[in-house]
Amino acid sequence: MNKTQKLYRVVNIFHNKYTAWIVLAISIFITISASWLSYYYSSKMAEERFTLKALEITDAIQFRMKYYEQALWGGVGLFNSKKEISRVDFEKYVASLALADRLPGLQGIGFSVILQSEKKKEHIDQIRSEGFPEYDIKPLGDRDTYSAIIYLEPFDWRNKRAFGYDMWSNDMRRAAMSRARSTGLAATSGIITLVQETDKDLQRGFLMYLPVYQSEDSLATKNERTEALVGWVYSPFRAGNLMKGILSEEEMEYEIELYDNELSEESLLFDSNEICHLKEIRHDPQRAEVINLEVQGRRWKLYLHTKPSVLARYEEDLPVYIGVFGLVVDLVLFVVIFSLYKLQIRTKRLSEDLEVQKNNLEVANEDLGRFAYLASHDLQEPLRTVSSYSALIREEYYDKLDDEGQFFLEVIDKATRRMKQLINDILDYSRLGTQNSKLEHVKCNLALRGIVDDLGSLISENQAEIRFDILPEVYANKTMIKQLFLNLISNAIKYRSDKAPIIEVKGYSDESHFFFEISDNGMGIEEKYQEKIFEVFKRLHSKTNYSGTGIGLSLCKRIVELHGGNIGVESKKGDGSTFTFTISRELTAVLI
Numbered sequence: 350m351n352k353t354q355k356l357y358r359v360v361n362i363f364h365n366k367y368t369a370w371i372v373l374a375i376s377i378f379i380t381i382s383a384s385w386l387s388y389y390y391s392s393k394m395a396e397e398r399f400t401l402k403a404l405e406i407t408d409a410i411q412f413r414m415k416y417y418e419q420a421l422w423g424g425v426g427l428f429n430s431k432k433e434i435s436r437v438d439f440e441k442y443v444a445s446l447a448l449a450d451r452l453p454g455l456q457g458i459g460f461s462v463i464l465q466s467e468k469k470k471e472h473i474d475q476i477r478s479e480g481f482p483e484y485d486i487k488p489l490g491d492r493d494t495y496s497a498i499i500y501l502e503p504f505d506w507r508n509k510r511a512f513g514y515d516m517w518s519n520d521m522r523r524a525a526m527s528r529a530r531s532t533g534l535a536a537t538s539g540i541i542t543l544v545q546e547t548d549k550d551l552q553r554g555f556l557m558y559l560p561v562y563q564s565e566d567s568l569a570t571k572n573e574r575t576e577a578l579v580g581w582v583y584s585p586f587r588a589g590n591l592m593k594g595i596l597s598e599e600e601m602e603y604e605i606e607l608y609d610n611e612l613s614e615e616s617l618l619f620d621s622n623e624i625c626h627l628k629e630i631r632h633d634p635q636r637a638e639v640i641n642l643e644v645q646g647r648r649w650k651l652y653l654h655t656k657p658s659v660l661a662r663y664e665e666d667l668p669v670y671i672g673v674f675g676l677v678v679d680l681v682l683f684v685v686i687f688s689l690y691k692l693q694i695r696t697k698r699l700s701e702d703l704e705v706q707k708n709n710l711e712v713a714n715e716d717l718g719r720f721a722y723l724a725s726h727d728l729q730e731p732l733r734t735v736s737s738y739s740a741l742i743r744e745e746y747y748d749k750l751d752d753e754g755q756f757f758l759e760v761i762d763k764a765t766r767r768m769k770q771l772i773n774d775i776l777d778y779s780r781l782g783t784q785n786s787k788l789e790h791v792k793c794n795l796a797l798r799g800i801v802d803d804l805g806s807l808i809s810e811n812q813a814e815i816r817f818d819i820l821p822e823v824y825a826n827k828t829m830i831k832q833l834f835l836n837l838i839s840n841a842i843k844y845r846s847d848k849a850p851i852i853e854v855k856g857y858s859d860e861s862h863f864f865f866e867i868s869d870n871g872m873g874i875e876e877k878y879q880e881k882i883f884e885v886f887k888r889l890h891s892k893t894n895y896s897g898t899g900i901g902l903s904l905c906k907r908i909v910e911l912h913g914g915n916i917g918v919e920s921k922k923g924d925g926s927t928f929t930f931t932i933s934r935e936l937t938a939v940l941i
Contacts, residue, residue: 481512
């Protein structure tokens with residue numbers, strides 16, 4: 350008894366109805382266990398992922414706000430570097446920051462001066478003399494102390510609405526400005542409505558202030574800092590734009606609400622879905638967390654919670670899906686095992702039939718190859734006769750024929766040449782794979798130089814250029830590889846565009862294959878024909894315009910497949926083509 354028979358007997362022992370019931374019981378137990386474990390670990394992983402995401406969002410907000418603060422400190426440095434900063438100086442500085450690309454969410458950077466009431470008229474006259482005749486400090490009215498926004502870049506239509514605005518006149522703004530003045534540190538305001546806002550896409554906002562002092566003054570105490578204050582470099586923020594620039598698509602799987610100082614509807618800065626869940630009596634997310642943030646001296650609260658629709662479907666229903674799917678699989682497995690005993694008998698009979706059909710197919714393929722060879726060979730004899738008599742007529746009677754007769758003779762000559770080429774191509778194609786082909790180490794650079802020499806006249810006629818650097822040395826059938834390169838390069842020259850042909854050959858390798866690319870700047874191939882061109886006798890152009898038999902690329906495909914590889918093409922109509930093919934590194938001594 351051989352090994353196959355022993356294995357067959359062992360298989361027969363286990364393929365019976367009792368095995369099926371045992372497997373069903375075990376698989377149901379495994380399914381129930383898997384469903385429970387899925388519930389346990391999915392819940393645990395969801396909780397860990399939620400916690401991690403909360404930390405990531407918190408860090409992202411704090412990092413972004415610190416990043417914006419550094420940009421404003423740069424503005425403070427600008428004012429400290431020169432005694433007077435012009436409007437042009439400030440505009441150039443802000444433009445160098447490329448706010449839209451590098452600092453998304455930042456509405457702009459501005460500078461606001463502080464001045465007492467006795468300096469108000471002088472200040473207004475100065476700004477009007479700079480080309481702003483309608484400038485005034487807003488809101489109008491008499492106050493002991495004023496501030497005025499004199500620079501704000503980019504100076505677009507939205508930011509122009511804030512030009513001349515007295516932020517010191519507003520309690521919320523003044524509290525942050527005073528804190529920045531007194532501490533010398535960055536200060537963020539509470540919730541405000543920016544003067545840049547319109548009725549369209551109204552958002553809540555806030556401002557960040559950094560104090561600018563007279564640099565030569567001592568700033569050791571609060572009073573000294575107050576006396577030395579010149580103004581503030583500041584930036585307005587629209588909370589919605591800010592958060593959308595911070596949050597990624599992945600983070601939007603959670604709902605995020607950002608509050609200023611306390612959790613109340615009035616303190617809501619940003620809501621990812623524009624629904625304040627504090628108003629929802631039944632708001633009970635599966636996971637939620639409130640995180641305290643310190644942002645330039647202002648306390649924010651981040652309320653992060655799950656979306657019930659997403660989390661319930663993904664996290665809670667997963668164990669149910671596993672259980673239902675597992676039971677279906679269990680029943681299918683039971684039916685399959687129960688049926689295997691009968692199926693294995695039918696399979697054995699079928700395999701015996703297939704073996705007979707395989708042998709018959711191999712014989713038929715061999716017969717077909719021999720038939721193609723013999724048929725092509727036998728066609729040579731009458732073709733030679735026609736060719737000989739055509740040559741004789743040309744030699745003896747050509748001058749005696751009229752124009753129509755000479756034309757007919759040319760047609761006969763072209764037809765016989767095409768028939769001869771077709772027979773030779775059929776012979777080449779029929780020989781591939783019908784006999785052992787010796788393998789050897791082929792230096793592709795050397796082979797290509799020989800091909801360039803062989804195609805010398807064709808290359809010269811078309812002013813073609815063949816480029817190739819160092820190509821790998823392959824272990825293959827030398828004759829077939831040369832034929833492969835020859836067909837692809839000659840096709841690239843033949844199907845040229847109006848430009849002189851430039852053909853570039855590249856090659857490289859990995860652990861399993863050699864890779865080659867042959868690119869040209871020719872007429873290209875439409876996508877719908879890119880699979881069909883490798884079929885035997887498939888032509889895309891008329892015989893009148895382009896010679897050929899339609900076997901060349903099918904021959905290339907056969908050669909590549911015999912070498913354990915694949916061939917394909919990437920091309921666009923009118924934009925050249927790139928043919929790629931591979932050769933296996935694991936070929937034996939001969940191709941069979």
